Amino acid sequence: MRDVRRGVLFCTILALVLLVGFSDLAWAEEGPPGSTSPWWVWPLVLLFFCFVLGVIAVLAGVGGGVLYVPLVSGFFPFHLDFVRGAGLLVALAGALAAGPGLLRRNLANLRLALPVAVIASSCSILGAYLGLALPTNVVQICLGATIIFIAVLLATSKNVERPEVKNQDAIGAALGMSGVYTEPWSGEEVEWKTHRTLPGLVLFTVIGVMAGMFGLGAGWANVPVLNLLMGAPLKIAVGTSKFLLSITDTSAAWVYLNQGCVIPLMAIPSIVGLMLGSFLGVRILAMAKPRYIRYLVIGVLFFAGGRALWKGLGL
């Protein structure tokens, strides 16, 4: 157990050292950052960095996109347009890989996800165009503020495992937003239903816009809305949120792809690195629950959010 903790701590420190080291390298050069380095350096660094990020993201219980976009845009020489394009593909790959398992275990529910997905994915297209139309510094400032808000949310929100739902509302009942899932450990079958469907759907318009605008996976926002507002049990909220990302991020990813914002040389090492890291993270998670990693990630998000604000304000 101690070895696992040491390993995780080592990976985290290594990732931070890499960040600082390579960002110094990029900033120190004159002209376009990175232009004098051989082309293979950056994909290799990204692959390794994203691998470590994938391990940390799983252990901290956050999506890869929410760490990838602020850290890579803040500390690597890539323009925010390409980072957001790659960030959406990173979040999409993770969600698509997790989706089948969640659907088969009934932890992601189509009847809960589909109505929400229509709204969120439509709005993510709007967000993607908004993000590409606004000046980069404005998007960077908004991104910084959002990342700091996410850090506060992670530090303060207390999700409820099985929220109390007095009566299902008319919309939720009409759409059949209810179901049963089986607890894998005890075999217990748990019935659930949702309420406050309309305010939930309204909030998903905002979540969709933010997902498209910043290229973030929006699990950090989906889970509290599904769980705390709409009353879905935590397991259903987490599973449906992850599945939902595969739909929401698809719309925005196409916009970035069609606008020339995806550079395979940097996008593919990011996707592969994060996915491989996530697999290792899941294995480590089975052995230990390093709670301190979550606090470390909250600290890193504050740092990355501050850096995005700094860059956006041109300080």
Add this chain to the structure above:
Amino acid sequence: MERARTVGKGDASMKDSAKESREQVVYANLLFYGSWISILLMGITYLIYITGLLDPYVPLQEVIRYWSGPSSQYVHDARVPVGWGWASLLAKGDFLNFIGIALLAGMTLICFLTLIPAYLKKKDLAFLAITVVEILVLCLAASGILGTGGH
């Protein structure tokens, strides 16, 4: 106040609904194979790209000059096609990678198509309508007809 409740032993109908629906299983299976094929394709095409087996459209050493500037500059200066223009450049090492990327981004659309016959069969008109609208939204995003721009 009613909590999410544990299902009783005699509650047979509820136990049935604990099983995932058939359309959900079909969706999951298709998503599973499609996602992993696209990731495998990405790995293979990336190796072809970086080993130089196929010449890239934008030389590798030039790409790192463009990625620190806005996407509009990359598109303009490197003459990178927007929309589905990449499909005509699949013989180039860099654009070959878009096969896997497009499949990854297209899997959701493919999976949604399987839901139409399932909801038709169930005569579930509300979810049929939701599915059709979602397919239209995804087609709109993928088509690129909403215009091009960027900074």
